[in-house]
Amino acid sequence: MIECQQSLRLGAYLDGQMSPQERSNMQEHLALCAACVSELERLERLSDLLRSMPRAELDRAALARLHRWADRLPQRGALRLAETLAAVAAAVLVACCVGLAEQASLSAAQGPSPLWEAQAISQTAADQAGSSEEQLAMWLADDLSGKARP
Numbered sequence: 001m002i003e004c005q006q007s008l009r010l011g012a013y014l015d016g017q018m019s020p021q022e023r024s025n026m027q028e029h030l031a032l033c034a035a036c037v038s039e040l041e042r043l044e045r046l047s048d049l050l051r052s053m054p055r056a057e058l059d060r061a062a063l064a065r066l067h068r069w070a071d072r073l074p075q076r077g078a079l080r081l082a083e084t085l086a087a088v089a090a091a092v093l094v095a096c097c098v099g100l101a102e103q104a105s106l107s108a109a110q111g112p113s114p115l116w117e118a119q120a121i122s123q124t125a126a127d128q129a130g131s132s133e134e135q136l137a138m139w140l141a142d143d144l145s146g147k148a149r150p
């Protein structure tokens with residue numbers, strides 16, 4: 001996350017969701033703000049990555065079953081429709097997560113993680129290493145003395 005407030009509007013700019021005047025203003029801002037240019041490039045890479053993901057598709061037999069099922073819907077009720085749509089949405093989500101995980105493992109194999117990521121991980125590990133035993137001892141002491149119980 002960058003500090004420039006204009007960065008909050010980069011998604012709308014990238015998606016073509018701005019009026020011509022807003023778009024012109026953003027282009028003027030981008031000529032002056034390196035942070036927003038960098039963020040815009042990051043958003044474009046993310047957008048390209050999502051576009052390149054394979055889409056989940058149903059085979060003909062499954063599609064035919066879905067159509068037959070949908071034709072009988074009035075007798076089955078809206079709850080069943082909601083359950084089925086939720087199941088389809090969950091399947092699509094799982095497919096996307098698997099794809100993203102594969103992309104993440106590919107990019108992890110391609111090189112070192114960004115500096116901020118390495119610092120965040122090492123900082124967390126350092127925090128936990130120093131205090132986890134002390135914290136555990138305090139929880140045990142509290143638990144044995146009955147302090148932790150309501």
Ligand SMILES: [Zn+2]
Pocket residue numbers: 004005006007029033034035036037
């Ligand atoms: Zn900016």
